[in-house]
Amino acid sequence: MSILKINNVTMQFGGVTAVNNLNIEVQEGKIEALIGPNGAGKTTAFNVITGVYSPTKGNVYYKDENITGITPDKITKKGIARTFQNIRLFKNLTVFDNILIANHLRINSNFVSSTLRMPWSNKEERLMREKSEMLLDKLDLLRLKNEIAHSLPYGEQRKLEIARALATDADLLLLDEPAAGMNPSETMELSSFIHNIRDEFKLTIFMIEHHMDLVMEISEKIYVLDFGQLIAEGTANEVKNDQRVIEAYLGVEEDA
Amino acid sequence: MMDKLNDKKSKLFLNLLLIAVFAAILILLDTKTIGDAYVRRILNLSAIYAIVSVSMNLVNGFTGLFSLGQAGFMAIGAYTVAIFTVPLEARAKIFYIIPQNPVLAQIELPFVIALILGGLLAALVAVLIGMPVLRLKSDYLAIATLGFSEIIRIVFTNIKSITNGALGIKNIPIMPTMWVFFGVAIISIGLMWLLINSSYGRAFKAIREDEVAAEAMGINLFKHKVMSFSIGAFFAGIGGGLLATLFATVDPNQFYFPVTYNFLLIIVLGGMGSISGTIIASFVVTIGLEILRFFDEPLALFGVNIPLFRPGLRMVVFSILLMVLVLFFRNGLLGQKELSWKLVFDWLSGKKPIKKTDEGGAA
Numbered sequence: 001m002s003i004l005k006i007n008n009v010t011m012q013f014g015g016v017t018a019v020n021n022l023n024i025e026v027q028e029g030k031i032e033a034l035i036g037p038n039g040a041g042k043t044t045a046f047n048v049i050t051g052v053y054s055p056t057k058g059n060v061y062y063k064d065e066n067i068t069g070i071t072p073d074k075i076t077k078k079g080i081a082r083t084f085q086n087i088r089l090f091k092n093l094t095v096f097d098n099i100l101i102a103n104h105l106r107i108n109s110n111f112v113s114s115t116l117r118m119p120w121s122n123k124e125e126r127l128m129r130e131k132s133e134m135l136l137d138k139l140d141l142l143r144l145k146n147e148i149a150h151s152l153p154y155g156e157q158r159k160l161e162i163a164r165a166l167a168t169d170a171d172l173l174l175l176d177e178p179a180a181g182m183n184p185s186e187t188m189e190l191s192s193f194i195h196n197i198r199d200e201f202k203l204t205i206f207m208i209e210h211h212m213d214l215v216m217e218i219s220e221k222i223y224v225l226d227f228g229q230l231i232a233e234g235t236a237n238e239v240k241n242d243q244r245v246i247e248a249y250l251g252v253e254e255d256a
Numbered sequence: 257m258m259d260k261l262n263d264k265k266s267k268l269f270l271n272l273l274l275i276a277v278f279a280a281i282l283i284l285l286d287t288k289t290i291g292d293a294y295v296r297r298i299l300n301l302s303a304i305y306a307i308v309s310v311s312m313n314l315v316n317g318f319t320g321l322f323s324l325g326q327a328g329f330m331a332i333g334a335y336t337v338a339i340f341t342v343p344l345e346a347r348a349k350i351f352y353i354i355p356q357n358p359v360l361a362q363i364e365l366p367f368v369i370a371l372i373l374g375g376l377l378a379a380l381v382a383v384l385i386g387m388p389v390l391r392l393k394s395d396y397l398a399i400a401t402l403g404f405s406e407i408i409r410i411v412f413t414n415i416k417s418i419t420n421g422a423l424g425i426k427n428i429p430i431m432p433t434m435w436v437f438f439g440v441a442i443i444s445i446g447l448m449w450l451l452i453n454s455s456y457g458r459a460f461k462a463i464r465e466d467e468v469a470a471e472a473m474g475i476n477l478f479k480h481k482v483m484s485f486s487i488g489a490f491f492a493g494i495g496g497g498l499l500a501t502l503f504a505t506v507d508p509n510q511f512y513f514p515v516t517y518n519f520l521l522i523i524v525l526g527g528m529g530s531i532s533g534t535i536i537a538s539f540v541v542t543i544g545l546e547i548l549r550f551f552d553e554p555l556a557l558f559g560v561n562i563p564l565f566r567p568g569l570r571m572v573v574f575s576i577l578l579m580v581l582v583l584f585f586r587n588g589l590l591g592q593k594e595l596s597w598k599l600v601f602d603w604l605s606g607k608k609p610i611k612k613t614d615e616g617g618a619a
Contacts, residue, residue, distance in 0.1 A: 050472065076474035084472075090465035092592060093458075101462045104455050105474025111483060114454040115447060125455060168474055 003028040003172055003204045004049065004080075009058035011044050011228075018044040020228040022058070026172070031198055031205045033215045035239075036225035037248060042208045043085060045225070046176055050082050051075040062172070077105050081170035083161045085177045085208075091150035095141060095160055098149050099132040102167035132167060138200065139163050155186045159193065166201060173197075175207035179214050187211055191218050216240070224248070267597055286434045297502065298546055299539075300434055303441040304498045306538035309522040310445050310531055311491035316520075317528035317592075318452055319484040320464030321390070322398040324516050326492045328405030329378040331412060331511035333493030334500040336374030338425040339418065340365040341501070346427045353423070354416040367429065371440070371497040378493025381408075382486035390481045405513050413508040424507025431501050440498060444491050449531055451487065460484050464529075518545070521578050525588050533590030548573055 004026040011019040019041040026032050034042050047053045049060055051072040059068045067075055076082075081102075090098050107114075107128075109121035136142040141163055144152060149160060158178060165173055178194070179187045191214050198205050209215045215222060216236040224232040224239055226248040232239050239245055284290045285299065308326055315323045344364050347356055355361070365373065389400045412419045419425070431437070451457050459480050462470040471477050500506045518541065526537030548570045555565035581588070593599065 052468075071476075072471045073474045073476045076472060082472055084469070088466050088469040088472075090462050090469065092465060093461060097458055097461070100455070101458050101470070101475070102473045104459045104462075107455050109455075111451065111454070111456045111487075114456050115451040117450065117454075121454075128455065164473065 001028050002026060003063060004206065005061040005064075006045070006049065007059045007061065009045070009048055009055045009060065011041070011048055011053060012056045017228050019048065019055075019225075022225075022228075022230055024223055024230070024233075026204060026206045027221070028204050029198075029202070030220045031194065031207070031218050032221040032223070033219035034206065034208050034223045034225060035210070035212075035215055039227075040225040041228040042225055043176060044228075046082065046174055046208060049075075049174065050080060073105070076168055076170070079169070079171040080174065081165035081168045081172075082174040083158075083165055083176055083178060085180060087157050087161055089149040089157060089161055089164070091148075093149060094145070095136070095147050095149055095152070096132065096145045098160060098164050099136060099167045100128060102164045103128045103132060105168060135163060135167055139166075139197070154181060155189070158182070158190070162193075162197070166197065166203075170203070172204045172206065175205065175209075177208050177210060179209060179211045182211075184213075187214055190214065194218060270597055282434060282438060296434060298543060300437040300502050301499075302539045302542040303434075303437040304495050304502065305518070305522065305542050306535045307441050307444045307498070308492050308495035309519045309526070309534045309538045310448050311488045311495065312516075312519045313523045313526070313528065313531065313534045314448055314452065314460075314491075315484055315488035317523055317530070317534075318457065318464060319460040319481065320467075321481060321485060322394050323401040323485065323488070324398050324513070324520070325382075325385070325401035325405045325489070326519050327511045327513055327515040328401075328408035329382065329489040329492035330496030330499065330515070331405075331408050331506075331508070332378040332381055333371070333374035333496030334506045334511070335412060335419055335425070335496075336377055336493070337367070337370045337497035337500040338428050338506045340370040340373065341367050341429055342425060342427055343429070350423075350426055351417075351420050354421070356420075357417045360418060367431070367501065371494060374497040375490040375493040378496070379486040379490035382489030383482060386482045386485045390478065390485060402513055402516070405511070405516065409508050409511050409513075412511075419508075422508060424505055426505045428500050428504045428506065430504045437498055437502065440494065444494055445531065445535065448487075448491060452531065456480070456483070461529075517578075521574075521581070523588075524578075524581055525585075527588035527590035527592060529592035530588070530590040530594055532595035533588055533593075536589060536595070545570070545574065 002025040004024070006022055006024040009019060009022045010017065022045060024034075034045060036042050044053065048055045051067070051070050051074070054069040059066055061067065062075075062078060062080060065078070067078065090101060093101070107124065109118070109124055113121045133142065133145070136145060139159065141156070141160060144156065149157065152160060162173070162175065162178065175194070179190050182190060194205060195218060197203060207219075219236060222234065222236060222239045223230060224242070224245050231244045231248060232242040234242070285296055308330060312323070312326050315321050339360060340363060342350065342364075344362070347361055385401075385404050389397060389404070392400055413422050452460070459470070459475050462473065462475055463477060463480060467477060499510070503510070522537045522541045523534055525541060526533030526535070551565060551569040551573050552567045553565060555562045
């Protein structure tokens with residue numbers, strides 16, 4: 001069953017077509033990847049899914065519900081969470097605060113009862129804290145609970161950003177280049193981390209990635225984008241042997 | 257040293273001691289045992305400035321919205337208190353050129369109710385102003401809010417049947433005790449502290465840190481910005497109401513936009529994002545501005561008149577201080593930290609706080 005359906009989506013900026021007639025169906029419970037050379041429109045596609053941009057044409061469906069043109073915060077409430085290409089943590093806040101903030105979207109207390117520390121708000125806050133601690137514990141980040149986010153090593157910051165996305169109770173996780181800037185050993189660690197969270201939290205993961213090793217290893221389906229156009233889709237092997245993909249992308253990558 | 261600091265009991269003792277000393281000083285001042293009317297007035301003013309500055313810090317320092325409309329919201333609170341608390345029999349004398357609006361002329365409210373009403377009206381106006389204006393960012397927002405504050409002042413100058421125009425409103429009943437000012441300050445700042453340390457406060461900080469990420473984490477930016485902006489306006493209105501009763505008179509020029517710069521100086525000095533820093537800075541700046549008054553008076557050294565010392569020099573010095581502050585002490589007294597005994601002891605023992613690494617160092 002498809003959890004996310006991108007239906008004939010076109011995104012134009014002035015005269016530039018960043019994404020052209022894109023069709024993608026992400027299957028529930030899978031790890032799928034979107035690859036393509038720089039400027040292919042991958043992040044634009046992500047921004048259309050998460051509501052940062054409203055597409056020029058076409059629709060996006062999440063769990064069969066049309067979410068086209070809805071604001072990012074509402075889309076996150078529906079269960080799609082994302083990370084960013086250049087890490088966007090709440091840098092000057094603690095690891096714990098970063099996670100707690102991601103819980104705020106499900107809050108029931110209004111600001112008056114929260115401020116006045118009414119019993120039901122206190123209970124909600126306590127549950128929020130317990131839930132966040134459990135999440136940090138599961139992801140082996142609890143030891144960093146009180147650290148300031150920007151003081152963490154790079155790899156941990158990436159991990160925290162994923163943890164923060166998970167804290168929104170997402171079912172679909174969009175990772176924008178999770179391995180960017182990582183060394184090979186960190187990348188391998190990330191690969192098993194992504195696998196683990198998918199199984200543990202019963203997630204669907206859709207990611208943009210440049211590290212071919214990582215993509216080929218963990219993705220069950222790969223979409224290849226070039227100049228805003230989908231040029232291939234399939235398993236790692238299918239994509240690897242596709243003549244258009246080799247021309248557009250992989251050939252160049254292997255030379256490097 | 258460390259074991260002493262970690263001892264919860266000794267911290268509690270120090271806190272209680274501090275509260276006791278504070279209360280004792282206030283009682284002595286209030287019963288006129290120490291100090292004079294001038295000192296009491298300056299301290300009351302400091303308490304008011306503390307409320308308004310913390311409210312401004314809530315918006316600027318904690319939510320990251322560069323808003324300069326504080327003077328306008330204060331004006332709303334001040335005029336509400338002025339209009340509704342002046343005794344009915346005194347009104348005709350005050351509104352002697354253009355009579356007061358016949359409906360308003362019959363309403364007199366107790367001070368507390370007028371004060372809260374003033375806050376609520378300021379918040380209401382903030383919601384109305386905020387809806388279009390909070391879509392703007394940084395400097396654009398600052399300009400728009402500054403403009404709003406001027407509009408309020410000009411409107412108040414011109415709706416003479418309500419505000420008595422440029423003549424202002426006199427004979428506002430004054431409060432007999434400092435506890436009114438300090439009590440309201442403690443309650444207001446306490447409420448803002450509770451808000452900032454709630455889930456909503458964390459959401460505000462998230463918006464300050466990174467709007468895009470905050471929105472991606474499901475925080476409704478617009479709703480939370482309007483919330484912070486109008487709560488800030490509410491407490492600025494409360495501060496304005498207190499100002500009206502402290503001075504016993506209001507007129508539009510009290511709320512000329514440079515007033516907001518005082519609060520800006522205070523929150524920058526105290527630390528954008530620090531409540532305790534803001535409170536300390538409110539007292540330092542308010543008292544400091546009084547001390548700086550000698551710059552405005554003619555000064556003769558050895559019989560020679562120093563030509564520089566004339567009315568207005570105080571503001572020159574004030575501006576220079578602001579520039580020095582921004583150039584060399586951008587984090588202010590406390591930055592985003594709050595005052596704690598550990599911080600005090602570390603400072604007293606000359607121990608440097610652990611320095612934060614510079615931004616982006618990890619990349």
